[in-house]
Amino acid sequence: MSNLYIKKAIVIGATSGIGNALSRILVAHDYVVGVTGRRKLELYALKNINPERFAVSAFDCTTENNSEKLTDLVNDLGGxxxxxxxxxxxxxxxxxxxxxxxxxxxxxxNAFTEIVDWAFNYFEKQGKGHLVAISSIAGIRGSRMAPAYNASKAYQINYLEGLRQKATKSKKPIYVTDIRPGFVDTAMAKGDGQFWVASKEKAAKQIFGIIKRKKGIGYVTKRWWLIGKLLRTLPNSFYKRM
Known part of the structure; x- marks a missing residue:
């Protein structure tokens, strides 16, 4: 083993989709990764790829004590x-x-808030760290077809902005990144009229690039920033008839 410091990461929601693909990328770039999710078999399938680089903690973050589970996982990772x-x-x-x-x-x-608060407090106490959350371009405007989904993503976008303010005020090297995907080929992609659909592998690769650059906000794939700009500028009188 090298004496060089080995970076440690946790991916919450690693059983499938973007989280699963990101976990693989992180390990390929010399991270030790703690993976979480409800489905234990999928998590151990990741661990079997590289047993020394993955740590598994299977739990449902809507029903269990996230702070306790994450603290235990950090102790397993060693940071x-x-x-x-x-x-x-x-x-x-x-x-x-x-x-x-x-x-x-x-x-x-609910679970989002508990997790990001725990992470921010951990990094603030440590004096450094990087929190990344995957929200959605859907959080920019409301939706008649999925009201809670769009509203909850708007909550996430605004909450993360508040944490970026806190990080700036702390004057510590704490970074908060909001990833706003468009359509990605996962179970979360629902409804008709989808376009610019990216594979989870392509999305994860672009997200990793955003993480490396420590950007505050990143659209995935990149051209979705055009849709984000359009959504923000559409007049209410027009949007409410869509």
Whole structure:
């Protein structure tokens, strides 16, 4: 083993999709990675790729004590430099079924808040660190088809902006990155009319580049910033009829 410092990361939501692909990229770039998610078999399939570079903690972040689970995982890793929150949910809900909205908010708002607060406090106490959360371009405007999903992503976008302010005020090398994907070929991509659909591998590769540059906000794939700009500038009188 080299005497060089080995970077440690945690990926929350690593069982599939972008989180799974990012975990593989991090290990390929010499990170030791703690992976979490509900499905233990998928997490151990990652660990089997490189047993010395993966640590597994299987839990449901909507029902368990995230702070306790993450603290235990950090102790297993021997430290933490980077936390990536890639766990989210959302369904089309034209009928406004409250169970669907509640399930969305439990993960995208409640669990999200507990996790990013824990991470920020950990990095502030440590004096450095990088928090990355995957929100969505959907958070820029509301949606008649998925009200809670878009609203919860707007919450995430604004919460992360607040944490970036806190990081700046702390004057410590703490970085907070908001990743806003468009359509990615995962189970989260629902509905008709999808375009510019990226593979999870392509999305993860671009996200890793954003992480390396420590950008505050990143669109994935890159050209989705055009859609973001369009959404922000559409007049309300037009958007409400869409």
């Amino acid at each position: 933490l430099d980077l936390l990536i929150l890639s766990s989210g949910t959302g369904d089309l809900n034209d009928q406004l079924d409250f169970d669907i909205e509640h399930k969305t908010n439990l993960l995208n708002v």
